[in-house]
Amino acid sequence: EVHLVESGGGLVQAGGSLRLSCVASGFKFDDYSIGWFRQAPGKAREAVSCFLSHDGTTYYAESVKGRFTISADNAKNTLYLQMDSLTPEDTAVYYCAAEPGLALTTAPEVVDYWGKGTQVTVSS
Helix, strand or coil, X not given: CCEEEEXXXXXXXXXXXXXXXXXXXXXXXXXXXXXXXXXXCCCCCEEEEEEECCCCCEEECHHHCCCXXXXXXXCCCEEEEEECCCCHHHCEEEEEEEEECCCCCCCHHHCCEECCCEEEEEEC
């Protein structure tokens, strides 16, 4: 059974940094598309950064390029999202996600597995 547990969210001032972690169990990273999505109040859930462990293919939303970095520790089955230069527009619940298969998945409507989310709040 697939489980995803996020941690690392919190309150930070604009310009600050946070690192999110997602401990995964029940599957191997190499067999899945894994990533981070977020949902702000009143907005649709959107892909932030997604990753294919088997070939290194990486996606970043335009709004986070150059500020966020996704990484994975396959030995620990842990996915990370380093978030730098945070702005109030980054405030959202951040979700870890996993979708079986070898194609990069950035559409939230097709993702099968979700964590419960971790709140990130950036104050101005």
